[in-house]
Each structure stands twice: as structure tokens, then as C-alpha cells.
Amino acid sequence: MSTELHDSASARAELDAIADNLRACMQCGTCSASCPNVHFMDFTPRRMWRLMTLGRYDEVLNSKTFWSCSACYTCTLRCPRGLPLTEAVYALKRYAAGNKGKHSAFYRAFLDNVQRNGRVQESTLMARYLAEMRSPSKALGFVPVGLKLLRAGKLHPPGSEYKGVLKPMFDAERNMEDRS
Ligand code: SF4
Ligand code: SF4
Secondary structure, X not given: OOHHHHOOXXXXXXXXXXXXXXXXXXXXXXXXXXXXXXHHOOOOXXXXXXXXXXXXXXXXXXXXXXXXXXXXXXXXXXXXXXXXXXHHHXXXXXXXXXXXXXXXXXXXXXXXXXXXXXOOOHHHHHHHHHHXXXXXHHHHHOHHHHHHHHHOOOOOOOXXXXXXXXXXXXXXXXXXXXXX
């Protein structure tokens, strides 16, 4: 991701607001030690909060750390400072998705797919993701795993069975965000 994603005053202000909520972090590391997904992250949650408070947003936004969060809330519950850590991760995901940040293509494709189909439809999900990535070599890299899934009966054909059933939930969530 280039720095231009947070070069504007409003973008900077949005990220500063997220960082402000983390200023009381005392770097005890409880969040990192408690996080079940830390092994999938580029760096630990503790380091992510520190980078945020130092204004080193590029390093955070270029990482997979916040994308690897499964919102289990363990860090939030255990933080001795009572910081809204999971909320900070949500805010980072929203920011990166809205600004087409690095690693956000899959997130956007996934949400769009679930919203449209009422469930994950694997082939259209990957088609949308790969179209957004514009990388033929990446597409070819997925062929072996695609064939394996097909043979195992794990690829569901496109269907309309659940189409739109989750739309009210997405609409309600958007309304809540608009009000907050
Ligand atoms: S648990 Fe809280 S205070 Fe400790 S490192 Fe994590 S965010 Fe900071
Ligand atoms: S909410 Fe996210 S960052 Fe916090 S412990 Fe759970 S997976 Fe880790």
C-alpha cells in the first residue's frame, strides 16, 4: 500500500482517532500472549498498537495482522487497561477495505459474495477476487487447489436458494454504522 492512502487530512484524522484509543497501552503483551491467531500475523497485536500510537500507519496497513483477527475479543477482555482492541481492529479493517488497502481484496470479495448469495459460493468468490487482483499468475496458482476441492465435492455450484437472505442483516449493520 502506498502512503497516499493516509496522506489526506481526513484519512490521517481517521487513523489518528483509532490510535488515540490505544494511547494508554503499557505494552504488557497480554493481548499478544492471549491471541489465538498470533501465529498467522506478521507481527503481534502488542506491536500493532505501538506502531499505531507512533503514527507508523504504513507498517500496520501493509500487514496481515489485523486481517488475521477473528474478533474473538480475548485481547479486549484481558487487557489490563481496558482498551477497545477488537474495536480498533474493526476500524482498521473498515478503513483498509474502504481505501482498497493491501490484502483487502479478498475481504471485499468475501463480504460481497456472502451478501449476494446468502452463503459463500466458492467459484464466484474466487472469480471476483482474482478479477480484482488482476494477476493471471495468481489465478493459475489456485488451479491445483480448485481441482482438489472439486474432487472432494467442496465446491458448490452457483444457486439462488439463499440469495438475498442476509440483505436485511447487512442493511441493519449499515444503519448502525451510519448512526455511530
Ligand atoms: S494487553 Fe492492553 S496494555 Fe497490554 S500490550 Fe495489549 S493493549 Fe497494551
Ligand atoms: S480479538 Fe483479534 S487480536 Fe484480539 S485476541 Fe482475538 S483474534 Fe487476537
